[in-house]
Amino acid sequence: MKKAVRGLLIGVFWIAVWAGVSAAVGLKLLLPGPGDTVRALFALARTGSFWLTTLQTLLRVAAGYGLGVLTGLLLGSACARLAWLDALLSPVRTVIKATPVSSFIILVLLWISRTRVPVFIAFLMVTPIVWTGVQEALNAVDRDLKEMTEMYRFTAGKRLRYLYLPSIRPALTAACTTGLGFAWKSGIAAEVIARPEMAVGTRLYNAQIYLERADLFAWTLTVILLSMGLEALLKRLARRKGAAA
Template sequence: MRGKKQNVRLWAVAFWLIVWQLAAVALHAAYPHGALLLPSPVSSLARLWTLASTAVFWRAIGTSSMHILGGFLLSCALAVVLAALSARFSRVEELLAPLVAAVKTVPVASFIILALIWLSSRTLPLFIAALMVFPPVYLNVLEGIRRTDASLLEMARVFRVPFSRTLRGVYLPQVLPYFRSAVSAALGLCWKAGTAAEVIALSSGSIGEKLYNAKIYFQTADLFAWTAAIVLISAAFEKLFLLLVDKIAERMGA
């Protein structure tokens, strides 16, 4: 179900940047090595700009994006298919219920450590991102299917409308708002979980590895710069993906 959109206001961003800057200035004045504890927004942005001019930066972005967004897309496809099966067969829903409950409640760190026993450091982020995305998408799509207008479905049956047309004209317009709401929340979640998996597994050439190295070598400005890169990439992909969903919904009349 489409919730109320929370817009990020420019003045609010500016406020917190000023708070950050003041905190950094106060810390730098109080401690000789205050920059190691909290770099200023300006130094973090400058470091991000420097990193963005290197090939290593873009290789890490590409590696992490391939793993995390690949897991997101695979999980979305699987969640939609299984939600449709669960709506049609109650036994499928009953079978999946314990798995969905476990994924929702067990800490992501536990899944990362357990999965690392069986998976390589390169495939782990994809698996963890997919695992975290599955519950919200599955549950929302299942709810959307169940809330599909019964009168429209009955009319389609009476007039013997082909399933392909029923899917396009009835199910998709009804389910897409639920799907949109789910992926909006799941995209940020998959980046958090996927990056955490990269850090723990030390996935070679990934953003997570760069974050770990920044922590080991006390490169705090790098840590903030890479974190900003994650936020920007996640926000950009969310905008693009939701724009695609909205275009589809517009064509479907949702």
């Protein structure tokens, strides 16, 4: 309860700061206040296209994220087991991590359809995060416990269920949570540049072009709220899985 009240007070403080700065600037065109933003958000929420647009973006980001988690899991597991594969693939991972996301978006735009660019970019950003997390966690699995499972002749399935999955669960949860934030940011950035139809990123771009700053903030707020909601859901799911194990 205390924590919730503290969180609420902190939220109120920062909204007040936003309102204060907006009032000080005095130009809604430069910085709309929280009231303008919420009004714009409600106005948008009354239209069907808002929900369709949000859903399309959500599906694109979710698809890229899901593919990224799956690929990261496979690559992390394979590279933890095969040193030669790790040596072969680690430069790819380094390049992906070091390259600005905008470079990838522009490059990929030449190869695949606008609609798929955000999916691919979210996938590309999530994969190395999960890959690294899983590989490091697998490399850190307790050797003594590994030897115990060999001594008692655990089957591969039993080893996976009782040793490897519980060992990597904290790192996998952390990687998935971090990856989710990256998927959102990179997916929306890809939409802003690729501008597919029915996309939050396209609406952000249009709001910027047509100087609809309140809409720009309202769409941004939508993205933030969705991202926070999904992160909370993911953490809850991970906790439940952890408790069930």
